[in-house]
Amino acid sequence: MTDAIEIVRADITTVEADAIVNAANSSLLGGGGVDGAIHRRGGPAILEACRELRRTVLPDGLPAGDAVHTTAGDLPARWVIHTVGPVWSARDDRSAVLASAYRRSLEVAVELGAASIVFPAVSAGVYGWPMDDAARIAVESVRASPYDGSVTFALFSAEAEEAFRRRAGSAGRS
Template sequence: MLIEAVLGDITTQDVDVIVNAANSSLLGGGGVDGAIHAAAGPGLLAACHELRATTLPDGLPVGDAVVTPGFDLTARWVIHTVGPNRHRGETDPVLLSSCFARPLELAVGLDAASIAFPAVSAGVYGWAVEDVARIAVGTVRVWQEGTEAGWTPGHPRPHGIEVVRFVLFSQNALDAFRSELDRA
């Protein structure tokens, strides 16, 4: 499995799944969330309204994730996850880790081969990008090791995900993620 970090716009990535750093309302917002909603078109907001009216009347809990179609995006699916907000006292790294692990689990259920993540909780949610990079990369590596235990080269991978891409919004974020990826 290739794990990489790139500078760019997550909404234009040619992947099966993009992960949205959503708020618990799922009804759009600023930053990555606003960009994904804008690029996906009105179908995404309608799908999120439907989730709120049915399975998530209280919103999506911090650390959890839910799938919608990608609508006008190149990606077939959007997996929304709610990162912990340090400004609200949500400082548990386990919650942040779950924002990377849960989307991977859901992507496997979609039979996805590629997934793109933003730096969930970095920026307006107050987490230092270096902490997000360490937790994100570490979570993906632990998930990869756990799902590939017993995998024999030459046989299909047990999960089907071939590419995990971190799509970063700034050079500083890219440097933080690349630094973590360079660690053995």
């Protein structure tokens, strides 16, 4: 169980860790935001690994709430753990799916033997999840996990950093 959570305001593609989590779309073939940045900075090896996953075990794409890993290419990590968060909805409570995205990412990290993992704010960008609630679900999911490695949230905006610090109850480091 992870109690120590580090919060940093940073470009996730520059943070060193065994595993970097990608807030992917279900196609796994790149996109905008964190997903696009990871594919651009990580280079063609990540896209090729994702294409292989689509050709073999994930022909219909990765479902929301699940996670899978690939090489990290040129990123300062060994692996990228791709997870798909849900699109926020005012009508449907999709909190369990968002929590599952974090839980499955941590399960994949355990399977890989990753001693450190860095997350973005999954679903809180173009998927529209309200930042404070996204931070609450993220921190609660990490704390409830049996994963005992180092967990960092690398957040791009001051709003995200503030929400995650508040939810983690941690001063973290900037």
